[in-house]
Amino acid sequence: xxxxxxxxxxxxxxxxxxxxxxxxxxxxxxxxxxEELKSHKIDRAISELTxxxxxxxxxxxxxxxxxxxxxxxxxxxxxxxxxxxxxAKERGVRIVGExxxxxxxxxxxxxxxxxxxxxxxxxxLVDAIMKEAKKKSLLVGNVGVPIxxxxxDADNDTVVIAEVSSFQLESVSAFCPHVSCILNISPDHxxxxxxxxxxxxxxxxxxxxxxxxxxxxxxxxxxxxxxxxPEIKSKVLWVSVNERVEGAYLxxxxxxxxxxxxxxxxxxxxxxxxxxxxxxxxxxVAKLMGVSNDAIIAALKSFKGVRHRIEHIxxxxxxxxxxxxxATNTASTISALQSMQRPTVLIxxxxxxGESYINLFEKIKRSPVKQVVLTGASRFNMxxxxxxxxxxxxTVTSDFADAVKIATMFTESGDNxxxxxxxxxxxxxxxxxxxxxxxxxxxxxx
Numbered sequence: 001x002x003x004x005x006x007x008x009x010x011x012x013x014x015x016x017x018x019x020x021x022x023x024x025x026x027x028x029x030x031x032x033x034x035e036e037l038k039s040h041k042i043d044r045a046i047s048e049l050t051x052x053x054x055x056x057x058x059x060x061x062x063x064x065x066x067x068x069x070x071x072x073x074x075x076x077x078x079x080x081x082x083x084x085x086x087x088a089k090e091r092g093v094r095i096v097g098e099x100x101x102x103x104x105x106x107x108x109x110x111x112x113x114x115x116x117x118x119x120x121x122x123x124x125l126v127d128a129i130m131k132e133a134k135k136k137s138l139l140v141g142n143v144g145v146p147i148x149x150x151x152x153d154a155d156n157d158t159v160v161i162a163e164v165s166s167f168q169l170e171s172v173s174a175f176c177p178h179v180s181c182i183l184n185i186s187p188d189h190x191x192x193x194x195x196x197x198x199x200x201x202x203x204x205x206x207x208x209x210x211x212x213x214x215x216x217x218x219x220x221x222x223x224x225x226x227x228x229x230p231e232i233k234s235k236v237l238w239v240s241v242n243e244r245v246e247g248a249y250l251x252x253x254x255x256x257x258x259x260x261x262x263x264x265x266x267x268x269x270x271x272x273x274x275x276x277x278x279x280x281x282x283x284x285v286a287k288l289m290g291v292s293n294d295a296i297i298a299a300l301k302s303f304k305g306v307r308h309r310i311e312h313i314x315x316x317x318x319x320x321x322x323x324x325x326x327a328t329n330t331a332s333t334i335s336a337l338q339s340m341q342r343p344t345v346l347i348x349x350x351x352x353x354g355e356s357y358i359n360l361f362e363k364i365k366r367s368p369v370k371q372v373v374l375t376g377a378s379r380f381n382m383x384x385x386x387x388x389x390x391x392x393x394x395t396v397t398s399d400f401a402d403a404v405k406i407a408t409m410f411t412e413s414g415d416n417x418x419x420x421x422x423x424x425x426x427x428x429x430x431x432x433x434x435x436x437x438x439x440x441x442x443x444x445x446x
Contacts, residue, residue, distance in 0.1 A: 001104040003027040007068060009034065009057075011084055012075030016098040018045045019146035020073045023105075025052045032057050032065055034084060041430075059084070066091045073101050076142075076167040079192060097171030099164065102140070102147030104174065108158040111285055112141075114169065114206050115183025115219075117332040118278045121270070122183060123163040124306050125282040125299070130159055132302075133286075133295035137161055142168065144433075159289060167192070169205045176209035179288055180234075181217040181281050185224045186331035187355050200224060210234035217284045219277065220245050237288070239280040241273060248280040248287075255280060257287050263297050270305055272339035308436035310336050310420075313443050318413025321443045324420035325436030329353060330360040333422035337367040344368045344416040345407045349376035350423030350435070357385035360422055365391050371410040375403035377427035400428055400435070404442045417443075 003023075007030040010021040017033070024031045031054045035042055046056055057065050062084055072088040072095045074080065080095075088095055096104070103110065113123045120143055130137035138154055140147040141162035154160060162177070169175075185203055187196055207216045211233055219225045220238040229236060237247035248257050255262045255276070262283055265276060279300060286296050305311065306326075313321040320342070327333045333348070346369045348360075357378075364372065374382050374396045386394050395410075397403050404419070411417050425435040 003029050006070040008071050008073055009065060009069045010073045012078045013042060013045045014075055014077055016146040017075035019149035020098045020101050021049050021054055023148045023151060025054060062087060066093055069093060071096060073098060074171050076165060080170045097168055099147055099168040100172045100175045102151060105151045106154060106160060107156055108154045108160050109178035110160045110162055111179045112162045112164045112177035112206055113181045114164045114203055116186045117335060118183045118274060119163045120306050121309055122278040122281050123161050125278060125303055126285050127161050128303050129282060129286045129291055129296055129299040132299040133291045135159055164206060166199060166202045169202045172205055174209060179215045179285055180206045180210060182225050183281060184219055184222050204228060207232055207234060215288050217281060237284050239284060241276055248284040250276055257283055262293060263300055268300055269303055274335040308432055310339060313440055319411045320416045322416060322418045323436045323439050324418060325432045325439060327420040327422060328424045328432055330355050330422045333360060333420040334363045336420040337363060340368050340416055342368060342414060342416050343370045344418050345371045345410045347373045347403050347407050347419045348382055348422050349374045349379045350421045350425050351427040352378045353424055357382050358389055361386045361389035361391045373403045373407045375400050376423060378423045401442055404439060408446060
């Protein structure tokens with residue numbers, strides 16, 4: 001895509017949209033911006049972009065602006081059926097998401113990683129392995145670094161590692177990574193995607209443009225993903241903790257790539273079966289990118305994980321505090337519970353994503369959880385699900401800080417206190433990072 005000679009409209013100017021608009025303006029192209037949300041951050045972003053030459057428009061101006069623009073760039077936070085996008089499509093305007101816009105400026109190979117859970121950990125681990133191997137790499141995408149903000153930093157020798165969400169896949173048409181990975185699929189974001197079938201369809205878009213010269217790495221143990229095989233043109237590798245597969249697998253406590261031994265599970269710093277999956281995907285990607293076992297092993301032994309994902313905060317009075325704010329769906333919280341080996345007090349709740357909580361409480365009944373504290377907008381639906389599941393060790397409060405303090409009252413030496421909300425954070429916070437930071441601050445002040 002030749003940027004300089006075209007006129008753009010950017011829908012949404014939060015982090016991704018801001019980066020795309022700034023890149024467009026830096027290239028000397030005309031850029032309009034549209035934003036409905038109101039916040040200090042948004043106001044600052046619009047002020048900076050208009051100072052660089054962008055023009056902010058409102059909905060009453062959309063029809064006249066659509067007659068003169070060439071490309072509409074959509075931020076991940078804006079759905080593809082947004083009124084502005086619908087009008088643009090009716091006018092025959094080219095529509096691209098920020099992920100695809102960045103991709104169209106790149107020539108380096110891209111490793112794209114999606115899935116309901118584990119994306120950030122896996123992408124960050126792949127990046128750590130690349131750096132251990134002295135390969136130039138960039139970590140972008142849903143990790144909080146818009147791909148368009150790193151275009152200038154990449155050359156043909158750079159490996160671009162992109163964490164890709166269903167929101168980003170909603171607006172791709174030409175996106176074609178060299179290696180794509182689908183880690184797992186369970187219900188998520190149904191408040192936006194409406195049905196599970198649509199959510200699965202969006203995940204499959206990560207490999208739709210790949211050809212025989214590219215690679216797709218899939219989870220063999222996920223029956224939904226296993227059924228994708230007939231639709232894939234690229235070379236397929238599998239990951240499994242249950243079977244010996246063509247790819248990366250766990251056997252008798254050891255991790256292999258095909259028949260080549262790589263490392264023992266007990267040597268990994270990341271614990272839990274979900275992290276074995278993440279590690280196997282990272283091994284498969286690293287081997288496809290030509291990384292030696294020595295570099296892979298060194299990175300695996302030193303990698304501590306990512307912030308807000310079962311992050312150990314501190315020990316107080318014999319109680320271990322864990323921040324798992326990134327657990328924004330029930331499957332992620334269930335994975336966190338599987339890694340808890342001691343009696344655990346669990347904090348749940350936040351803004352809802354269209355999930356049922358029945359299965360979560362069925363899992364809680366069979367876990368080390370000794371008490372649940374519910375908070376946030378989801379608290380009453382969660383309380384109802386707990387009752388239907390026959391789980392009664394529940395306390396409810398509307399305030400997040402109170403939830404943390406109440407949770408500590410149920411702990412004693414030898415316990416864990418785990419924040420793993422199973423919900424998004426937008427009822428009270430700007431994102432899971434802000435929620436996790438708030439949790440850490442409260443814990444430190446106890």
